[in-house]
Amino acid sequence: MKIVDIQNLVFSFSSTSEPVINGVSLSIMKDEIVGILGPSGSGKSTLLRLIAGLEMPWQGSIHVAEKPVVSEKLFIQPEDRGVGMVFQDYALFPHMTVNENIMFGLSRLPRKERKPRVMEMLELVKMEEFSERYPHELSGGQQQRVSLARALAPKPNVLLMDEPFSNLDADLKAEIREDLRVILKKANITCIIVTHDRQDVESICDRSIVFGQREEVMN
Amino acid sequence: MKKKLIRRSIRKEFNGWWAISLIGATVILLPILFVFSSLFFKPNENWFHIREYLLGTYVKETLLLVFSTGVLTAVLGVTLAWLVTAYDFPLKRFFRWGLILPLAIPPYIAAYTYRTMLSYTGIVQATLRNEFDYQMNPEWLNISSLRGAIFIFTLFLYPYVFLITRAFLEHQSASFFENARLLGRKPFSIFIKVVLPLSRPAIVGGVVLVIYEVLSDYGVTSYFGIHTITTAIFQTWFGMYDVNTAMRLAAWLMLIVVGMFIIERLLRSRQRYHLPAKSRPLAAMKLKRFSAAAAFTYCFAVFSVGFLIPFVQLIAWTALTFDEVWNDTFFTLVYQTLYVAFISTLLIMILAVIVANVCRKQSAFSYFLAKWVTTGYSIPGAIVAIGVLALFIGLDERLAPLYAMMGMEDAPLILSLSIVMLIVGYVIRFMATGYNAIEVGFEKIGTKYTEASRVLGQGVTKTFFKVDLPLVKGAIFSGFILTFVEICKELPLALLLRPFNFETLSTKTYQFAKDERIHEASVSSLIIIAISMLSIIVLQMINKKVKE
Ligand SMILES: Nc1ncnc2c1ncn2[C@@H]1O[C@H](COP(=O)(O)OP(=O)(O)OP(=O)(O)O)[C@@H](O)[C@H]1O
Numbered sequence: 001m002k003i004v005d006i007q008n009l010v011f012s013f014s015s016t017s018e019p020v021i022n023g024v025s026l027s028i029m030k031d032e033i034v035g036i037l038g039p040s041g042s043g044k045s046t047l048l049r050l051i052a053g054l055e056m057p058w059q060g061s062i063h064v065a066e067k068p069v070v071s072e073k074l075f076i077q078p079e080d081r082g083v084g085m086v087f088q089d090y091a092l093f094p095h096m097t098v099n100e101n102i103m104f105g106l107s108r109l110p111r112k113e114r115k116p117r118v119m120e121m122l123e124l125v126k127m128e129e130f131s132e133r134y135p136h137e138l139s140g141g142q143q144q145r146v147s148l149a150r151a152l153a154p155k156p157n158v159l160l161m162d163e164p165f166s167n168l169d170a171d172l173k174a175e176i177r178e179d180l181r182v183i184l185k186k187a188n189i190t191c192i193i194v195t196h197d198r199q200d201v202e203s204i205c206d207r208s209i210v211f212g213q214r215e216e217v218m219n
Numbered sequence: 220m221k222k223k224l225i226r227r228s229i230r231k232e233f234n235g236w237w238a239i240s241l242i243g244a245t246v247i248l249l250p251i252l253f254v255f256s257s258l259f260f261k262p263n264e265n266w267f268h269i270r271e272y273l274l275g276t277y278v279k280e281t282l283l284l285v286f287s288t289g290v291l292t293a294v295l296g297v298t299l300a301w302l303v304t305a306y307d308f309p310l311k312r313f314f315r316w317g318l319i320l321p322l323a324i325p326p327y328i329a330a331y332t333y334r335t336m337l338s339y340t341g342i343v344q345a346t347l348r349n350e351f352d353y354q355m356n357p358e359w360l361n362i363s364s365l366r367g368a369i370f371i372f373t374l375f376l377y378p379y380v381f382l383i384t385r386a387f388l389e390h391q392s393a394s395f396f397e398n399a400r401l402l403g404r405k406p407f408s409i410f411i412k413v414v415l416p417l418s419r420p421a422i423v424g425g426v427v428l429v430i431y432e433v434l435s436d437y438g439v440t441s442y443f444g445i446h447t448i449t450t451a452i453f454q455t456w457f458g459m460y461d462v463n464t465a466m467r468l469a470a471w472l473m474l475i476v477v478g479m480f481i482i483e484r485l486l487r488s489r490q491r492y493h494l495p496a497k498s499r500p501l502a503a504m505k506l507k508r509f510s511a512a513a514a515f516t517y518c519f520a521v522f523s524v525g526f527l528i529p530f531v532q533l534i535a536w537t538a539l540t541f542d543e544v545w546n547d548t549f550f551t552l553v554y555q556t557l558y559v560a561f562i563s564t565l566l567i568m569i570l571a572v573i574v575a576n577v578c579r580k581q582s583a584f585s586y587f588l589a590k591w592v593t594t595g596y597s598i599p600g601a602i603v604a605i606g607v608l609a610l611f612i613g614l615d616e617r618l619a620p621l622y623a624m625m626g627m628e629d630a631p632l633i634l635s636l637s638i639v640m641l642i643v644g645y646v647i648r649f650m651a652t653g654y655n656a657i658e659v660g661f662e663k664i665g666t667k668y669t670e671a672s673r674v675l676g677q678g679v680t681k682t683f684f685k686v687d688l689p690l691v692k693g694a695i696f697s698g699f700i701l702t703f704v705e706i707c708k709e710l711p712l713a714l715l716l717r718p719f720n721f722e723t724l725s726t727k728t729y730q731f732a733k734d735e736r737i738h739e740a741s742v743s744s745l746i747i748i749a750i751s752m753l754s755i756i757v758l759q760m761i762n763k764k765v766k767e
């Protein structure tokens with residue numbers, strides 16, 4: 001099953017500027033982990049934002065889990081797309097604890113099931129003992145885990161990660177890369193990861209798409 | 220093709236937030252449009268009379284007042300700002316904020332305080348007569364003149380220029396000034412050749428605020444018997460109940476405002492005033508004995524005349540009349556003032572938050588919406604007041620059949636006699652104060668938390684209450700205080716739009732002063748000053764926070 005299906009997407013930030021995304025088509029199958037590589041400014045982050053519904057394309061369409069989320073006639077709001085996202089700087093809500101951050105996305109779950117789901121997520125990212133902390137009391141790597149748990153908690157159809165390692169130092173990176181692949185596979189999630197680093201792709205992804213040049217590489 | 224995309228955008232963006240914003244914006248713009256619409260009505264005799272015999276004087280005195288005050292506040296504000304940033308002298312740290320204090324005394328309060336102090340029975344002449352047996356020519360001390368008004372406005376409004384220029388200079392990199400020093404420039408020449416040109420956008424920004432205040436003023440000018448367009452608008456209404464002529468005058472005043480706006484743009488010459496990024500600030504230079512004494516004397520003189528003397532005088536008068544004034548009627552007055560100010564501020568903040576939230580997503584349309592709801596601040600109070608008045612009278616005429624149906628035939632004026640009119644006036648005039656504070660708050664947090672919340676499944680409204688609101692509540696709070704204080708101090712709108720027999724602290728103070736019951740005016744004046752100081756304290760706190 002195609003979880004994400006993008007057809008002929010065109011986007012620019014204003015009607016006068018060059019398109020940032022120009023006629024992109026791609027599809028992602030269920031349970032795939034796909035890396036998107038490409039030079040800075042090639043529109044990788046923009047593509048994720050288009051999938052999430054944070055920007056609106058000029059042309060083309062996107063389907064998520066075989067339902068159209070945007071076309072020339074239709075626009076589904078981000079909250080109704082079933083797409084999860086881990087932001088580059090994590091964007092953990094500073095006024096909420098780790099628990100509350102993860103709980104935030106669970107408002108559509110029956111009240112009784114929320115707490116267990118948060119516990120499950122904390123366990124998945126091994127952050128149980130930090131549940132009462134505030135984001136500014138966590139290290140960069142810990143923040144990233146929480147942010148991942150928060151995005152996974154509502155069970156999205158697809159998870160989007162924008163440069164998940166850019167805020168971490170090199171030692172940490174190797175360690176977390178391995179963890180991430182384990183977590184993603186355990187969670188059984190389809191995932192698109194944007195990155196600069198070919199090594200990220202090699203160690204985590206099943207397949208990669210190179211942006212900026214027309215080339216698709218199989219791992 | 221295009222049309223389909225536009226329809227999709229509207230469907231995507233349009234929601235309750237936009238609807239409320241557009242309604243609010245319409246309410247804000249209507250009275251102002253109403254003022255302009257008067258130009259298309261047939262003018263009546265009053266207007267011809269005014270145009271023939273009086274308009275020339277009105278325009279001349281208004282312009283004289285504006286230009287003299289503008290120039291003098293610039294001189295005072297900039298020299299003081301440069302002194303407290305570039306030099307070290309006794310009490311300099313105190314003057315850094317003490318010189319803002321004159322802003323806490325509304326000019327109309329200063330005007331009656333000084334006029335009384337300088338009158339025949341006032342402390343100045345009495346002391347000279349009794350202690351030194353010297354009879355001064357009363358004409359020298361006659362402050363009820365254009366000169367007097369310029370004096371009052373300069374001393375009590377210069378802090379606008381001082382504040383903005385000081386902030387600007389404190390953020391400038393030291394290298395500008397040090398280079399000039401190394402090149403062997405004398406301090407005075409550095410001031411003229413480097414400081415003045417560099418801080419021009421800041422100076423112009425401050426002077427523009429001063430000019431808006433002067434154009435808005437009714438208290439000082441009417442008390443001193445000066446004929447400006449604003450006083451003329453009031454006289455036409457209070458004297459002849461002629462709304463249409465008053466609106467024509469307002470349209471003329473608007474023309475002057477637009478002129479100022481254009482001059483401002485030209486003077487800034489496309490330099491926008493903004494604080495540059497953090498750099499090594501200028502180290503203050505220690506002044507030697509004589510210069511230190513001179514700098515101290517200058518600052519202290521301005522501080523005394525602009526704050527200390529009138530403040531102490533008001534306290535002395537209060538001591539005389541406190542027991543007479545401090546009673547239940549007075550409490551009611553204070554309560555009414557605070558109550559109306561509170562309701563108006565609340566409405567302003569709610570609307571400001573909604574509009575600012577809508578305008579976070581940048582587009583040409585949101586840019587206009589933001590400009591649009593904040594226009595009231597650059598429009599003198601008298602114009603806003605007369606526009607609101609005309610609008611409400613018009614509404615009452617339209618609604619007359621409805622009133623009749625509800626069995627109120629004998630009450631043809633409902634809305635225009637109610638407190639609603641004053642509140643609408645306040646909202647229009649002071650929207651910008653609240654809005655700007657909130658906009659800064661939103662800019663600081665950016666949009667990432669909002670986006671994260673949306674992707675996590677919360678709609679616009681839930682996101683607002685769970686994420687945006689808690690994160691900008693500090694900005695909302697300071698915006699609330701600043702707006703609240705402005706409203707408590709406000710005079711012209713309150714005078715014109717209040718319901719019959721409804722008094723606020725400022726209208727009562729003005730009334731007392733007008734009736735020469737000066738001592739009784741002092742208690743309410745002191746309360747207004749105390750409230751104003753609150754906003755200065757809040758501003759200081761924000762500044763401190765920004766620094767950290
Ligand atoms: N809000 C914006 N307004 C206008 N242009 C923008 C905006 N955001 C990004 N751009 C431009 O769009 C292009 C693509 O940006 P994008 O952030 O998608 O690139 P990227 O591939 O993620 O780069 P990086 O690897 O540096 O993160 C860039 O040229 C950028 O300058």
Ligand SMILES: [Mg+2]
Pocket residue numbers: 044045046162
């Ligand atoms: Mg990017």
